[in-house]
Amino acid sequence: MPFFMSPAALWGLLTISVLAAIYLFRRQARDVKVSSLMFFGRRQTPAEGGRKLTMPQTPFILLIEIAILVLLVLAAANPRAITGEKLIPVILILDDSLSMGVNEPDSPRTAALRYIESVVLAAPSTRITMIKAGNQPEVIGRHDMMPSEAASMLATWRCHASDADLFKALRYVTESFNADVSVLVFTDHQPEKSPEGRMQWLSFGKSLSNVAITAASRYALGGVDRCFVEFTSFASDPCRLEAEILLSDQNRLIETIDTMLEPGETRRLRFVVKDTGLAVQARIKNDPVSFDNIAWLLPIRRAPLTVAVDIDSKLLRPAITRAIEASGLAKVTGSSSQLLFTTRQAVSIDDSRWQFIFTIASQPAAFSGTVSLDKGHPLTAGLPPVRAAWAVDPALRAEGQILMSAGNVPLLEVQGKPEQNLTAIFNYTPEYSDLHKSALWPALFYNLLAWRQQFSPGPAAFNFRSGAEISVALPPEVERVEMLSEEGRPVAEVAGWRRQAVFSSPPPGLYEIRAGAASWQIAVNLCSAKESDLRTAATNGLPELPLPAETMLNFADVRWWFIVPALLLLILHQFLTMHRRPADASF
Amino acid sequence: MSSLRETVNAAELAGQRFYLNVSSRFSGLQGGGRFGRNTGNSLEFVDHREYQPGDDVRHIDWNAMARSDRLSVKLFREEVSPHLDLLIDASRSMQLDDTRKREALYAMTAILRTAAINAGYTVSSWIVKDRCRRVEPASLPIYDWPGNDCDFSGNIGQTLVSFPPLLRPAGVRVLISDLFWNEEPQAVLRQLSNNAALLVIVQLLAEPDILPPLAGNVRILDCESGAAVEVVAEEGLLREYQANFARHQEYWKRSCTRVGAVFTRCVAGSFLQEMVPEELLKNEILMARSR
Numbered sequence: 001m002p003f004f005m006s007p008a009a010l011w012g013l014l015t016i017s018v019l020a021a022i023y024l025f026r027r028q029a030r031d032v033k034v035s036s037l038m039f040f041g042r043r044q045t046p047a048e049g050g051r052k053l054t055m056p057q058t059p060f061i062l063l064i065e066i067a068i069l070v071l072l073v074l075a076a077a078n079p080r081a082i083t084g085e086k087l088i089p090v091i092l093i094l095d096d097s098l099s100m101g102v103n104e105p106d107s108p109r110t111a112a113l114r115y116i117e118s119v120v121l122a123a124p125s126t127r128i129t130m131i132k133a134g135n136q137p138e139v140i141g142r143h144d145m146m147p148s149e150a151a152s153m154l155a156t157w158r159c160h161a162s163d164a165d166l167f168k169a170l171r172y173v174t175e176s177f178n179a180d181v182s183v184l185v186f187t188d189h190q191p192e193k194s195p196e197g198r199m200q201w202l203s204f205g206k207s208l209s210n211v212a213i214t215a216a217s218r219y220a221l222g223g224v225d226r227c228f229v230e231f232t233s234f235a236s237d238p239c240r241l242e243a244e245i246l247l248s249d250q251n252r253l254i255e256t257i258d259t260m261l262e263p264g265e266t267r268r269l270r271f272v273v274k275d276t277g278l279a280v281q282a283r284i285k286n287d288p289v290s291f292d293n294i295a296w297l298l299p300i301r302r303a304p305l306t307v308a309v310d311i312d313s314k315l316l317r318p319a320i321t322r323a324i325e326a327s328g329l330a331k332v333t334g335s336s337s338q339l340l341f342t343t344r345q346a347v348s349i350d351d352s353r354w355q356f357i358f359t360i361a362s363q364p365a366a367f368s369g370t371v372s373l374d375k376g377h378p379l380t381a382g383l384p385p386v387r388a389a390w391a392v393d394p395a396l397r398a399e400g401q402i403l404m405s406a407g408n409v410p411l412l413e414v415q416g417k418p419e420q421n422l423t424a425i426f427n428y429t430p431e432y433s434d435l436h437k438s439a440l441w442p443a444l445f446y447n448l449l450a451w452r453q454q455f456s457p458g459p460a461a462f463n464f465r466s467g468a469e470i471s472v473a474l475p476p477e478v479e480r481v482e483m484l485s486e487e488g489r490p491v492a493e494v495a496g497w498r499r500q501a502v503f504s505s506p507p508p509g510l511y512e513i514r515a516g517a518a519s520w521q522i523a524v525n526l527c528s529a530k531e532s533d534l535r536t537a538a539t540n541g542l543p544e545l546p547l548p549a550e551t552m553l554n555f556a557d558v559r560w561w562f563i564v565p566a567l568l569l570l571i572l573h574q575f576l577t578m579h580r581r582p583a584d585a586s587f
Numbered sequence: 588m589s590s591l592r593e594t595v596n597a598a599e600l601a602g603q604r605f606y607l608n609v610s611s612r613f614s615g616l617q618g619g620g621r622f623g624r625n626t627g628n629s630l631e632f633v634d635h636r637e638y639q640p641g642d643d644v645r646h647i648d649w650n651a652m653a654r655s656d657r658l659s660v661k662l663f664r665e666e667v668s669p670h671l672d673l674l675i676d677a678s679r680s681m682q683l684d685d686t687r688k689r690e691a692l693y694a695m696t697a698i699l700r701t702a703a704i705n706a707g708y709t710v711s712s713w714i715v716k717d718r719c720r721r722v723e724p725a726s727l728p729i730y731d732w733p734g735n736d737c738d739f740s741g742n743i744g745q746t747l748v749s750f751p752p753l754l755r756p757a758g759v760r761v762l763i764s765d766l767f768w769n770e771e772p773q774a775v776l777r778q779l780s781n782n783a784a785l786l787v788i789v790q791l792l793a794e795p796d797i798l799p800p801l802a803g804n805v806r807i808l809d810c811e812s813g814a815a816v817e818v819v820a821e822e823g824l825l826r827e828y829q830a831n832f833a834r835h836q837e838y839w840k841r842s843c844t845r846v847g848a849v850f851t852r853c854v855a856g857s858f859l860q861e862m863v864p865e866e867l868l869k870n871e872i873l874m875a876r877s878r
Contacts, residue, residue: 028804028806029804029817030805032808035683035810038831040828463795
């Protein structure tokens with residue numbers, strides 16, 4: 001099926017009516033009376049029969065002439081053919097942010113879907129690639145789908161991301177596709193500058209006034225949790241903010257706000273929650289744009305790690321115990337610990353148990369000088385400089401990854417996999433050292449315990465911003481993990497790898513993560529000023545055919561499809577007009 | 588009608604310039620009560636001339652021979668009783684639209700009738716349609732003849748063969764027609780020439796009969812039968828027409844020669860301009876009168 005680059009030439013088809021008129025005019029026989037038909041030989045026909053039989057005969061030459069005319073007009077319209085693999089490559093970049101779902105059922109997403117289905121997918125001979133532009137670009141389905149397949153995949157575009165990085169998606173297109181692809185961006189706001197080349201920016205948004213929760217956080221501070229909630233006005237006029245902070249314990253009200261906000265003004269609220277095991281909900285009561293009106297702050301305190309200390313040194317044991325207790329992340333137990341501090345070269349049986357082994361030298365060497373430190377490792381990240389005496393075993397040879405070293409002497413090394421039975425070897429002889437009295441000591445232990453805790457079953461955090469990946473550490477023997485909505489409906493299920501599972505971000509709300517017998521509750525909050533600011537949303541003029549005309553220039557010029565048959569018909573026409581029988585009325 | 592009247596009057600006036608030849612070469616003519624223009628067997632002496640082989644020996648003037656020793660014969664005035672039968676084709680083709688064929692038909696009739704009367708002929712006129720009807724009284728002006736409108740759509744040849752007129756024996760017979768019918772000429776000519784002193788066929792044509800004015804896409808209508816045919820008129824068609832027409836005319840000529848008839852042709856337009864039947868004069872059927 002060819003496209004026509006110059007469809008205006010199709011007006012030339014009107015000449016067919018002119019031809020037909022000329023033909024009919026010419027065919028209008030003039031009556032001539034003669035004395036006798038006897039000299040016209042065999043062409044005599046009865047008057048009645050002649051009139052009725054001759055006229056309806058197929059005007060073959062007229063048909064040929066019309067066919068020639070049609071073919072020449074079609075050739076003049078500059079047809080381009082697209083066949084087989086030569087389909088028009090079209091890439092749809094779909095803004096996956098929450099603002100596209102505002103004001104359902106008249107949301108920008110609904111309008112965009114309607115446009116895509118009625119215009120883009122209806123365009124002939126296209127192969128479509130759909131890229132969801134969320135925090136990261138994500139291809140929906142596969143590359144180069146047929147329109148019907150793309151239509152079936154569109155339902156996966158649900159606009160749950162906290163941010164739509166359209167330019168990252170465009171960069172991905174630039175890097176991954178040829179320059180001749182047509183790119184259509186579906187979003188709710190105008191571009192910062194006019195798109196160029198084969199990119200078309202299609203905006204379906206509508207400017208709205210909005211008040212939103214733009215930040216919410218909770219952190220532990222001693223025996224209480226401190227919370228922080230930020231409200232921002234994205235209205236064009238001063239507006240009223242009515243909000244409240246509730247504890248999940250029977251919706252106990254702990255704070256209320258009733259104030260006026262100027263356009264763009266931010267109001268921050270800080271408060272303390274003593275019941276660290278209760279969830280906190282912040283909500284705006286008077287804003288019709290509801291997708292950013294609620295934030296949940298769930299309890300953030302994890303179950304403490306169980307730590308065993310199998311050390312006899314009277315210097316080392318209290319230093320370790322004190323550092324563990326100071327961290328607030330673990331408690332020292334006697335048995336079934338998740339982490340063992342020891343001075344013995346023990347072999348761990350439990351594949352999820354970590355060991356921290358102190359290598360105490362019988363003939364230590366005093367060390368002074370610069371310590372090399374791997375600051376990128378979670379165990380040594382953020383450690384302060386070493387300002388203490390450090391006696392080491394100079395004969396110790398490293399077998400794993402060295403994190404701290406002095407010259408050729410390893411000070412701290414790790415062996416094994418963190419998701420299994422990791423072993424850390426610390427070259428330290430406390431009798432001749434005072435590192436355990438320096439600031440580095442509790443920091444090192446905090447890092448160790450925090451790192452270990454990351455590999456304890458459960459999510460990496462309990463309160464997420466929408467768009468962030470939700471990482472879950474799996475209990476031993478659990479291969480799959482499931483995410484359920486607040487109503488108990490399955491939202492997602494992923495397989496674990498190395499006892500870790502990662503969910504892509506669900507829409508804001510409360511979720512339960514279930515891994516085997518264990519389960520945890522998490523909250524996803526939008527908290528995105530960029531998404532909540534709907535003042536710049538707009539709709540631009542939507543073209544009937546979004547594909548730029550030059551798209552078709554890539555494809556084969558098939559004017560010869562029409563010119564060659566037209567020439568053949570011309571030859572036939574010439575032959576018939578030259579060689580037909582004299583005065584033969586049947587032509 | 589007024590046009591016909593004027594034309595007939597003009598033709599009768601023109602006919603005064605001619606007389607129908609009354610000649611012994613029209614072997615069928617019998618002796619009668621009128622003198623012919625030539626020498627003959629009457630008792631009225633005209634002249635002497637030298638004997639020529641073949642002369643009737645009864646006309647040798649013996650007295651003159653005795654006086655001059657030369658053989659001479661007496662010439663006597665011819666005595667004839669001539670009659671002309673005019674047969675007029677009144678079919679529709681003789682009244683072809685946009686032509687003056689009918690006027691020419693009756694103009695020719697008028698000239699022949701006048702010339703015949705000038706030569707002492709008695710004249711009978713026959714209008715040929717489905718039957719051959721004699722015009723009576725014979726002196727009736729042509730434009731007042733009953734049935735002089737050419738409206739017969741049948742075959743004149745068939746009428747002449749199937750319902751022949753009662754023609755006077757040994758008379759001169761003239762048929763004026765376009766001869767556009769599908770009938771064997773021999774049958775018609777045999778019928779008309781039987782017992783005739785002379786048969787003259789005058790083919791009267793209009794210019795479109797010789798070269799039809801056809802161009803482009805036309806529907807040709809036969810004015811007699813109403814039959815029609817649609818054609819794209821072009822050179823080939825006209826060539827074919829002219830060839831067929833010439834063949835037809837040649838066939839009639841040959842047929843006339845075979846029965847001793849005289850075939851002449853007349854084209855209406857040019858004839859009406861001059862009112863001179865050239866071919867009849869050329870064949871000495873008509874003779875110019877001396878002033």
